[in-house]
Amino acid sequence: MLGEYRIEGRRASEIAASVERGVGSGDLAPGRALPPMRELAQLLGVNPNTVAAAYRTLRERGVIETAGRRGSRVRSRPASTARGSLRVDAPPGVRDLGTGNPDPALLPALGEAFAAATEAYRHEPGMYGQAPVEPEFAAAARAALDADGVPAGAVVATSGSLDAIERVLGAHLRPGDAVAVEDPGWGSMLDLVPALGLRPVPVALDDDGPLPEAVERALDAGARALVVTDRAQNPTGAAIGAARALELRAVLAGHRDVLLVEDDHGHGIVDLPLHPLAGVTDRWAFVRSVAKAYGPDLRVAVLTGDPVTVDRVSGRQRLGPGWVSRLLQRAVVHLWNSAAVDPAAVARAYAERRDPLVRALADRGVTARGRSGMNVWVPVSDETGAVARLLHEGWAVAPGARFRMVAPQGIRLTVSPLAAADLAPLADAVAAAAGPAAPFSYG
Numbered sequence: 001m002l003g004e005y006r007i008e009g010r011r012a013s014e015i016a017a018s019v020e021r022g023v024g025s026g027d028l029a030p031g032r033a034l035p036p037m038r039e040l041a042q043l044l045g046v047n048p049n050t051v052a053a054a055y056r057t058l059r060e061r062g063v064i065e066t067a068g069r070r071g072s073r074v075r076s077r078p079a080s081t082a083r084g085s086l087r088v089d090a091p092p093g094v095r096d097l098g099t100g101n102p103d104p105a106l107l108p109a110l111g112e113a114f115a116a117a118t119e120a121y122r123h124e125p126g127m128y129g130q131a132p133v134e135p136e137f138a139a140a141a142r143a144a145l146d147a148d149g150v151p152a153g154a155v156v157a158t159s160g161s162l163d164a165i166e167r168v169l170g171a172h173l174r175p176g177d178a179v180a181v182e183d184p185g186w187g188s189m190l191d192l193v194p195a196l197g198l199r200p201v202p203v204a205l206d207d208d209g210p211l212p213e214a215v216e217r218a219l220d221a222g223a224r225a226l227v228v229t230d231r232a233q234n235p236t237g238a239a240i241g242a243a244r245a246l247e248l249r250a251v252l253a254g255h256r257d258v259l260l261v262e263d264d265h266g267h268g269i270v271d272l273p274l275h276p277l278a279g280v281t282d283r284w285a286f287v288r289s290v291a292k293a294y295g296p297d298l299r300v301a302v303l304t305g306d307p308v309t310v311d312r313v314s315g316r317q318r319l320g321p322g323w324v325s326r327l328l329q330r331a332v333v334h335l336w337n338s339a340a341v342d343p344a345a346v347a348r349a350y351a352e353r354r355d356p357l358v359r360a361l362a363d364r365g366v367t368a369r370g371r372s373g374m375n376v377w378v379p380v381s382d383e384t385g386a387v388a389r390l391l392h393e394g395w396a397v398a399p400g401a402r403f404r405m406v407a408p409q410g411i412r413l414t415v416s417p418l419a420a421a422d423l424a425p426l427a428d429a430v431a432a433a434a435g436p437a438a439p440f441s442y443g
Contacts, residue, residue: 132323232266232373245275268293
């Protein structure tokens with residue numbers, strides 16, 4: 001039925017990852033039928049409920065579809081952004097807390113920056129053959145990285161964080177390689193890894209970021225890369241502190257051949273210090289996007305790393321898009337130089353919505369997480385039911401299935417649209433909808 005491809009795994013997450021790996025590599029073609037659950041369970045020597053859970057996960061991610069007696073099969077057009085489709089549309093009159101967008105009122109006006117960029121362009125238009133990175137962009141980006149203790153390295157401009165991370169993973173890994181990722185974590189990252197034919201390995205985290213013992217288990221099991229978020233982790237708000245950074249660096253020192261990718265998308269919206277991990281492994285990349293602080297439509301991110309990684313990424317970029325628009329780079333430089341964003345003020349604005357909400361939920365017996373950034377993660381016993389009940393009460397939130405692999409169920413609330421008067425009613429609604437969640441475990 002599956003030709004030469006053999007589905008593997010003992011746990012539901014491993015079985016699902018094996019199927020995703022087959023789809024990503026092309027060994028499981030669109031429309032290919034999967035074995036009946038009992039048949040696959042017998043083949044793997046596991047309980048049929050384990051296979052059922054794996055198939056359910058694959059359906060939620062849009063990888064497979066089930067049609068009654070016809071059984072399960074790879075979707076005719078496998079979704080490359082399955083988790084992003086797991087959203088709740090807010091009907092009229094419902095407050096939308098599920099988008100993950102920044103507060104538009106905290107974003108800078110762009111007119112002056114683009115006027116300056118176009119004026120510079122009038123005197124020196126961008127042409128083929130010019131350097132792909134504007135010298136002023138590289139200098140300003142590198143100065144900010146130096147100030148935060150990021151190791152020396154050349155700067156590349158990419159079209160956002162995900163573009164940078166995809167290029168870095170593609171520069172070093174091959175289909176079937178394992179990548180350790182945060183769980184719960186950024187849904188687009190959890191989609192990207194299997195879309196590249198790679199195998200995601202979940203790593204648990206707490207408010208200080210990935211747990212060292214979970215990282216060590218993943219690396220000992222053969223993960224060839226680790227992707228971590230330094231601050232404002234999506235969806236939990238975790239931020240790597242000084243002590244946790246030391247622990248993680250010690251783990252990575254024992255695995256120097258692992259590719260480390262750090263995502264600092266929270267730069268500009270958090271006031272917690274950066275504690276970078278880069279430089280411990282031989283191959284590393286550090287990514288910093290402008291999306292959260294300056295606007296998601298500014299598709300610009302800064303990438304630096306070790307010489308081999310930077311060379312491979314920039315070389316491959318030249319064979320594709322060539323470069324990120326120098327007009328955009330010049331506009332971003334103007335925003336940086338004019339101090340268009342006050343990170344302390346932006347961080348305070350989000351904290352004044354996030355922290356009281358977390359406290360209000362705690363007062364109502366609901367444990368929530370949100371150390372930094374614009375999101376709050378709430379563990380729930382039934383996320384589908386919680387989402388539906390909140391929608392009925394006038395609040396649209398993001399279902400946790402968009403962000404998790406094996407982590408317990410939850411919902412994500414984006415605090416950007418909230419005012420002080422919203423916090424108590426929202427906390428009441430969440431407490432009523434959450435139900436008796438199982439005690440949260442970071443292990």
